[in-house]
Amino acid sequence: MPTPSVLMGAVAYDPKVVTIWEGFRAWLRGRGLDFDFVLYSHYERQVEDLVAGRIDAAWNSPLAWLRAERLAAANGTTVRALTMRDTDQDLTSIVVVRADSSVRQIADLAGRVVAVGAVDSPQATLIPLGHLAAAGVKADVRRFDVGVGLHGDHIGGERDAARALVAGEVDAACMIDANHLAFVQEGTLPPEGTRIVAQTAPYDHCNMTVRAPESAGVQLFGTLLLGMSYADPQVRPLLDLEGLTAWKDGRATGYDALAGAVDASGFYSPDGRVTATDYRP
Amino acid sequence: MSTAPVAEVDLGGLGFGRGAHLLVQRALAGLPPGGRLAVSGRDPALRVHLAVWCRRRGHRVEWPDRGDRSDLVAVVVRGSADDERWFGAERAGPALPSALSSRPPARWGLGARGALLEAGGPEARFDLDDRDLVWADIAPHLYTQAAARQWDPQTAVPWDDSFALPADVEAAVVQVMTYLVENEQAALVVPARFVGRIHPHFREVVQLLAVQMADEARHMEVFSRRALLRGAELGTSSAGGRQSLFTLVAESDFALASFLLSVLGEGSFVDLLSFLHEFAPDPVTRRICWLAMQDERRHVVFGMAHLEHQAQLDPLLRDRLRAAIHRRHDALVDTAGLNADVFDSLVVLAAGGWRPDDVSAGYDRVQALQHAMDQGRQRRLVRLGFLPDEAAALSALHTRNFM
Numbered sequence: 001m002p003t004p005s006v007l008m009g010a011v012a013y014d015p016k017v018v019t020i021w022e023g024f025r026a027w028l029r030g031r032g033l034d035f036d037f038v039l040y041s042h043y044e045r046q047v048e049d050l051v052a053g054r055i056d057a058a059w060n061s062p063l064a065w066l067r068a069e070r071l072a073a074a075n076g077t078t079v080r081a082l083t084m085r086d087t088d089q090d091l092t093s094i095v096v097v098r099a100d101s102s103v104r105q106i107a108d109l110a111g112r113v114v115a116v117g118a119v120d121s122p123q124a125t126l127i128p129l130g131h132l133a134a135a136g137v138k139a140d141v142r143r144f145d146v147g148v149g150l151h152g153d154h155i156g157g158e159r160d161a162a163r164a165l166v167a168g169e170v171d172a173a174c175m176i177d178a179n180h181l182a183f184v185q186e187g188t189l190p191p192e193g194t195r196i197v198a199q200t201a202p203y204d205h206c207n208m209t210v211r212a213p214e215s216a217g218v219q220l221f222g223t224l225l226l227g228m229s230y231a232d233p234q235v236r237p238l239l240d241l242e243g244l245t246a247w248k249d250g251r252a253t254g255y256d257a258l259a260g261a262v263d264a265s266g267f268y269s270p271d272g273r274v275t276a277t278d279y280r281p
Numbered sequence: 282m283s284t285a286p287v288a289e290v291d292l293g294g295l296g297f298g299r300g301a302h303l304l305v306q307r308a309l310a311g312l313p314p315g316g317r318l319a320v321s322g323r324d325p326a327l328r329v330h331l332a333v334w335c336r337r338r339g340h341r342v343e344w345p346d347r348g349d350r351s352d353l354v355a356v357v358v359r360g361s362a363d364d365e366r367w368f369g370a371e372r373a374g375p376a377l378p379s380a381l382s383s384r385p386p387a388r389w390g391l392g393a394r395g396a397l398l399e400a401g402g403p404e405a406r407f408d409l410d411d412r413d414l415v416w417a418d419i420a421p422h423l424y425t426q427a428a429a430r431q432w433d434p435q436t437a438v439p440w441d442d443s444f445a446l447p448a449d450v451e452a453a454v455v456q457v458m459t460y461l462v463e464n465e466q467a468a469l470v471v472p473a474r475f476v477g478r479i480h481p482h483f484r485e486v487v488q489l490l491a492v493q494m495a496d497e498a499r500h501m502e503v504f505s506r507r508a509l510l511r512g513a514e515l516g517t518s519s520a521g522g523r524q525s526l527f528t529l530v531a532e533s534d535f536a537l538a539s540f541l542l543s544v545l546g547e548g549s550f551v552d553l554l555s556f557l558h559e560f561a562p563d564p565v566t567r568r569i570c571w572l573a574m575q576d577e578r579r580h581v582v583f584g585m586a587h588l589e590h591q592a593q594l595d596p597l598l599r600d601r602l603r604a605a606i607h608r609r610h611d612a613l614v615d616t617a618g619l620n621a622d623v624f625d626s627l628v629v630l631a632a633g634g635w636r637p638d639d640v641s642a643g644y645d646r647v648q649a650l651q652h653a654m655d656q657g658r659q660r661r662l663v664r665l666g667f668l669p670d671e672a673a674a675l676s677a678l679h680t681r682n683f684m
Contacts, residue, residue: 086336086339087336087337090332090336091336092329092332094329177329177330177332177333178333178336178337180326180329180330180333181297181298181326181329181330181333181334184297184298184326185297185298191296191298191299192296192298195325196325196326196329199329229365230339230361230362230365230366231365231366231368231369233369233399233400233401233402234401236365236366236401237401243337245338245339245360245362245365246339246362
């Protein structure tokens, strides 16, 4: 019987991606899985290659997951979220104003300038704008397009939005909850200089997307990922780099808010084509 | 199992942007995985930031009905990642140097001796990791003494004393200083080549060698400064002298290098500095030679201590030491040895005048110095276990360049 194998795609949003997956590759190969990975410069080609069967698994952003679902459905196939990080579950995005702002609640943002991240950032653009729209707030959106095609993995757009807020160039800025704390801790935002005026409902972030039915290699991949222990000194530094303490079973229940925002903004068509007019990854 | 929190922490107005995690962490430390901590506080961003922090650290957060407790923010359920990080952790030996490991493992690497080391991390290659090869029990004491006796070249030397020497005597001082600087350079480079190879478990030895290097750096400074105190040019450097020093720097075996440098070379240098202290024609030269001599004595003590210890454990060590002397002698047999300008300058300084009787007396004194150096080397060789006859023969093979 041949050794089960998996070829996984990952997007090279940061040099650490190479360190992480080379480390995981050695660990997985040591446990009977012939694992390798290919790097993509953006998520769109990675998703197309997954659905076309050129790779077996894709370490996907939430937006890439939605597109994979749509492309697969249009193709008469299905994809599944094999695993996700513990830190991918139940995240929120927030809308922040300066502490001395007259904006007290979400409705006050109507007509104000709201800074968001890159056009394709689920957490800093699509989900929070969907949240504002659901509240009936029509704001003047100012976008900070950094790392377009990386689906918001690059923190630059969010940070630029936060800086614009501090500089008084915008009235509010959207960001993922974790980056608000990070920006305060790194000094981008003054500790008591901002106020949170809106928080979205919890949603999920990345997942390891695979085609169904799963091959023996993919099944073994899922089992091995779930078996990675934070107590294992070989993988712990890699888990720290990847930002998790444990892999969880994948779930597809945390993407409704993003799907609604994608439809409302016309980012992808229902059959998975890229329809956003100003999106060039 | 009860879901009631077993512990509480009130953060007051403190937020995660100003260190609230320390209080939460401290409260969680007392709980087992699964233990529940009620967190209250008034920071407006606390609800958001607490969830972020817990997610990152592998703790779960519950949002209970606040009931009548308006300041209750959340209940944190302690995860296991904090414990798992320390699974397989080990102490890097004892904190104090009383029961050192005979061969500390490479995985301890740069961890502080006695620290609790997280498993994993690099296997740092410190190839000088044999206690018997590196250690001497006197090292911590010598380090303390060395650190306490560091002197400031600016204030420890009477640079501004007014003195004027005849030009030829000043030239002799400059020549001797030039020679001392090149020797001190070698004495700095030799330990520098080993410091990075010694396992940090033997940190007092590393510290001692580091101070030794700092000593040599000061010596280089003060000897250079004296050389240029009254003029703008240094003296000469002979090819043979540099060849002799080069054979020291090229020795890659720690025991042999420390034997050649500290026991034989610096041992002889102590005699030379004592000689210069006695016959120095000016207060600056006298002072810097005395200061350097105190430091060099310490270097010799450590070199002797760790080789004596090693010689007791390893009967073959003496064979290697003997071979090192022969090897160096063979390498230098075709060289001139001591720079003739240096020898003549020593005679001039010891003569103290230009009458034939003065020169004759100076010459005798330099010969007496060489005899004292030879006697000192023989004494140290005997302490390392060589028989007196052999010690005399080996001492005679030592470089004529003194160091």
